[in-house]
Amino acid sequence: MYAFLLIAGFSLLAAWVLFFFANRDLLLRLWREPTLLRPVLIVESDDWGPGPEADAQALQRIAAILARVRDREHRPAVMTLGVVLGKPDGAAILADNCGHYHRRGLGEARYAPIVGAMRQGCEMGVFALQRHGLEHCWPESLLVRARQDGVLRAWLADPEARSEALPSALQSRWVDAGTLPSRPLPEAEVRRAVMDEAEVFLTLFGICPPVAVPNTFVWDDAVERAWAQSGVRCVVTCGRQYQARGADGALAASARRIVNGESGQSGVRYLVRDAYFEPIRGHRAEQVWEAVARRTALGRPTLLETHRESFIDADHGDTALAELERALAGVVERHPDVCFISTERLADAYADRQHALWQRSMRARSVTFLRRLLAEAGLSRPLKLCGLYFVLPMVVRLLATVTPSAAGRH
Ligand SMILES: [Zn+2]
Structure with a gap:
């Protein structure tokens, strides 16, 4: 049983690594895209x-x-x-x-x-x-x-x-x-x-x-x-x-x-x-x-x-x-x-990364980045295949919970 769980865990981890490696260019661009502080x-x-x-x-x-x-x-x-x-x-x-x-x-x-x-x-x-x-x-x-x-x-x-x-x-x-x-x-x-x-x-x-x-x-x-x-x-x-x-x-x-x-x-x-x-x-x-x-x-x-x-x-x-x-x-x-x-x-x-419109909190930016991954039509299938489609929303909820609505204003 223990061995089975270990193999399953490693397989999942390997699938995630593969996902990030295969989509690294797009992921990097979505991360670099600035995050607005307000609508x-x-x-x-x-x-x-x-x-x-x-x-x-x-x-x-x-x-x-x-x-x-x-x-x-x-x-x-x-x-x-x-x-x-x-x-x-x-x-x-x-x-x-x-x-x-x-x-x-x-x-x-x-x-x-x-x-x-x-x-x-x-x-x-x-x-x-x-x-x-x-x-x-x-x-x-x-x-x-x-x-x-x-x-x-x-x-x-x-x-x-x-x-x-x-x-x-x-x-x-x-x-x-x-x-x-x-x-x-x-x-x-x-x-x-x-x-x-x-x-x-x-x-x-x-x-x-x-x-x-x-x-x-x-x-x-x-x-x-x-x-x-x-x-x-x-x-x-x-x-x-x-x-x-x-x-x-x-x-x-x-x-x-x-x-x-x-x-x-x-x-x-x-x-x-x-x-x-x-x-x-x-x-x-x-x-x-x-x-x-x-x-x-x-x-x-x-x-x-x-x-x-x-x-x-x-x-x-x-x-x-x-x-x-x-x-x-x-x-x-x-x-x-x-x-x-x-x-x-x-x-x-x-063009101005210091502009007041931009979010600077790393945690708030991470939440936004994960939401962008989940919203990206081209990533929907690979995300589902490696299971992240079901895991990431939980991570987003967790991060958002510990990130008060005032996130980024500090
Ligand atoms: Zn026209």
Whole structure:
């Protein structure tokens, strides 16, 4: 009996050693990922750009809601605007037989109310602008596809058509999806496009946002280098880097997993946006509360992804606004210590390990680390196989019990 227990004990120990050895890279990255001391919530919305005047009114209503909800330091909630600075000028492109690209720019007088609403929100401290492309496609790819695709030409012929209705693969700006599977773009052209975008930002808003959001989360090292050269310090990711579209137009297998605070080319810092709030797709405040609670337990910020399409829809816009307010107010009620901050400021905090947002208690960090292991989808099976999936929750409970809620404040 004694021998049996001894063998079983050694086998279990060996399985655990094997688990840690086999997954050492990921474990090290999860340990190194800083742990937040308090909940952080940022609403990240994409695709704002040329559109009808009603979009400006939607932005104003969003700004008013954000200004009403405050954290304990009396800072308003922040929504980042992933700004698309232009759209294809369909009529001109069709008149040119899809031979050359023509653009409608956000700087045109007709879009002045939208730009005005964006500026006003920035002055109120409720909006923060982020780069999301000079258009939500790569112009040459659009032309190549339009020459052979009647549906795409119909999209170009519709003056009200929005980028959200483009074929998914074409919405990936930083890859050549003119033919599939996609191919990387020439680095010189990427550099020029990034510089052009930065110039328009400077002209329209007097600033060049240091945060970039890759369209559909497809980008490569060349794009990152170009961003860094033009002042980008932070890239918002979904926790994965996609680099291509497959033959069917779908996202090709992800190149790598990304953890908050990790660095890419030329020192750009990654943040992970992996919570979703699309009222037009049925998401409600309750899901936001759940997302914030879950990420807070993992010492991570909640970057809540949403898109303009939820707020500009004639039938669902009011619901979206009401749910946004209910979600934010509910988070403040459930987490009175929540921190509202822009993505740019959060990225700066990740660059500064002495920042007040970070947990320093080794015991509290250990609890968070173990929770991260248990929450990591890719580790679920190996954790179960070696038995740690059942042992670690007990360790977490034990450590959390002897760690008072004030852990880390010493
Ligand atoms: Zn987008």
